[in-house]
Amino acid sequence: METQIKHVVIAGGGTAGWLAAAALAKLFGKQIQVTLIESAEIGRIGVGEATIPPLRNFHRLLGIAEPAFMTATQATFKLGIEFSNWAQVGDNYLHSFGITGKDCWACDFHHFWLKGRERGIASDFADYSIESQAARQMKLLPGDAGRLNYAYHLDAGLYAEFLRSHALKFGAKHIDAKITDVIVAESTGFIEALQLDNGERISGDLFLDCTGFSALLIGKTLNVKYEPYGHFLPCDSAVAVQSQRAGEPRPYTQSIAHEFGWQWRIPLQQRVGNGMVYCSRYVSDDEAKTRLLANLDGDAITDTRMFRYHTGRRQSAWHKNCVAIGLSSGFLEPVESTSIHLAMSGVLRLLKLFPRTGIDPVRVAEYNRQTVEEIEKIRDFIILHYHATERRDSPFWRYCNDMAIPDSLASRLTLFKKTGLFPIHNKELFQIDSWLQVMLGQGIVPLDHHPIVELMDDDELGRFLNGYQQMVRHAVAAMPSHSQALTAYRKRREPESRLVSHTLASHTFESQA
Numbered sequence: 001m002e003t004q005i006k007h008v009v010i011a012g013g014g015t016a017g018w019l020a021a022a023a024l025a026k027l028f029g030k031q032i033q034v035t036l037i038e039s040a041e042i043g044r045i046g047v048g049e050a051t052i053p054p055l056r057n058f059h060r061l062l063g064i065a066e067p068a069f070m071t072a073t074q075a076t077f078k079l080g081i082e083f084s085n086w087a088q089v090g091d092n093y094l095h096s097f098g099i100t101g102k103d104c105w106a107c108d109f110h111h112f113w114l115k116g117r118e119r120g121i122a123s124d125f126a127d128y129s130i131e132s133q134a135a136r137q138m139k140l141l142p143g144d145a146g147r148l149n150y151a152y153h154l155d156a157g158l159y160a161e162f163l164r165s166h167a168l169k170f171g172a173k174h175i176d177a178k179i180t181d182v183i184v185a186e187s188t189g190f191i192e193a194l195q196l197d198n199g200e201r202i203s204g205d206l207f208l209d210c211t212g213f214s215a216l217l218i219g220k221t222l223n224v225k226y227e228p229y230g231h232f233l234p235c236d237s238a239v240a241v242q243s244q245r246a247g248e249p250r251p252y253t254q255s256i257a258h259e260f261g262w263q264w265r266i267p268l269q270q271r272v273g274n275g276m277v278y279c280s281r282y283v284s285d286d287e288a289k290t291r292l293l294a295n296l297d298g299d300a301i302t303d304t305r306m307f308r309y310h311t312g313r314r315q316s317a318w319h320k321n322c323v324a325i326g327l328s329s330g331f332l333e334p335v336e337s338t339s340i341h342l343a344m345s346g347v348l349r350l351l352k353l354f355p356r357t358g359i360d361p362v363r364v365a366e367y368n369r370q371t372v373e374e375i376e377k378i379r380d381f382i383i384l385h386y387h388a389t390e391r392r393d394s395p396f397w398r399y400c401n402d403m404a405i406p407d408s409l410a411s412r413l414t415l416f417k418k419t420g421l422f423p424i425h426n427k428e429l430f431q432i433d434s435w436l437q438v439m440l441g442q443g444i445v446p447l448d449h450h451p452i453v454e455l456m457d458d459d460e461l462g463r464f465l466n467g468y469q470q471m472v473r474h475a476v477a478a479m480p481s482h483s484q485a486l487t488a489y490r491k492r493r494e495p496e497s498r499l500v501s502h503t504l505a506s507h508t509f510e511s512q513a
């Protein structure tokens, strides 16, 4: 297709659709028209309330001010995820977003920690991370001052509305109607227009499929196949409910494993989002729901909602003149809150590879290559959570523990177990600090460490480890509580432009923005 792209039509107005509309309208609004079609009657999925740090950079790109965003979406801060019962029943560790310890030119910090542990002079790995300690003590200093790596918990419905207001402000056009037909040119296989139930026919040059799990354009119309990951990521169902807030909101998500899956608790300013993720082969919907309702912190304030899904990805996220963004392009798992991130990075990738003259296959192939690379790395990290368990108490956990894992993950785990080495590839979302916290948290401890560590005698190593731990303690002691930080933000409604000058310390996550 040689035609210059002048009109981008976005089908669907969930988080993915409005993220795409806001970014395209803000950055390309002078060159292209952006139209978003959504059906209020069909509605949005309404879950997806935990995020990861790169979202802050994306907000910065859009000129979104943090205090305004937090007020509009009832958001709280998120320093990581607490995993309970994942390695064994009764255990608990935190995957925080921060850096643990201090590395040297030859090796990462955990090599020093491993030797210290062997000699009985190192404490818990999490004691060397500011974010972990701040999370445990319910503390947080937002913005530049704290230099913390954090993300947010947000209300999914309010967030889509918030993004919508930005997209409309940047010039995007909005149509509330149901798409009844997708018109495809027989000669090229390109989408020509969307037929709406109000009689309108919306033609465009590039179409974004943001229709969620229904994948109306990329799946149902263009028949792009789905590559399933169910054998690695066996959970296929969820039940969700909102509950009353009980106590001060925690600055981290809770992930509590059960015999057949796991439960999330996402604390917002006024309520808590809860859900049970499970594998329908091992538990009935009723039992999963009963277990969820029995494990709420506060009283339920909504009815429960059920979800069925297939973990996997679209074989090509970009096909012809259609790009799938959001759930239409695939779904891994809610466990590391990566879905909104993948929608965001899909949008950014599209912006970076946006065609000047027309859609050519080389550009499309590059978009798809990058997409697969990104998803497979994240997929491996998520599989690690299920596979690296010592739980043998239920058929579900025995399956996860025994299942074959991708070679890409298996070879990394072998290297780490034997040597303590863990190479991170270019542009990988989850960096060494994330992998380490999950591997160590779930009982994978290497047999060896780097020889350079032997240059330090016990006294020197002890001083190094204690010194770092003291620094962490002092930094956290000086922080306000999470609740105080939220209250201060509620009082301070910054003008939008202020945020652009913030430099964000998002160093443990490969920034996509």
Ligand SMILES: Cc1cc2nc3c(=O)[nH]c(=O)nc-3n(C[C@H](O)[C@H](O)[C@H](O)COP(=O)(O)OP(=O)(O)OC[C@H]3O[C@@H](n4cnc5c(N)ncnc54)[C@H](O)[C@@H]3O)c2cc1C
Residues within 6 Å of the ligand: 011, 012, 013, 014, 015, 016, 017, 037, 038, 039, 040, 042, 043, 044, 045, 046, 047, 048, 049, 050, 051, 156, 177, 178, 179, 180, 210, 211, 212, 213, 214, 216, 238, 275, 307, 309, 325, 326, 327, 328, 334, 337, 338, 339, 340, 341, 343
């Ligand atoms: C159980 C569960 C938990 C999750 N938890 C997290 C999490 O913690 N963190 C995270 O990042 N992600 C999470 N996700 C994923 C997250 O919900 C999605 O990535 C995010 O909400 C984006 O969804 P979407 O916009 O692709 O789809 P949707 O919200 O489903 O939006 C689809 C849009 O398409 C429109 N539409 C569909 N068909 C038509 C039609 N025929 N005509 C017109 N409009 C149409 C709908 O009206 C809607 O506007 C979770 C998902 C599930 C299932």
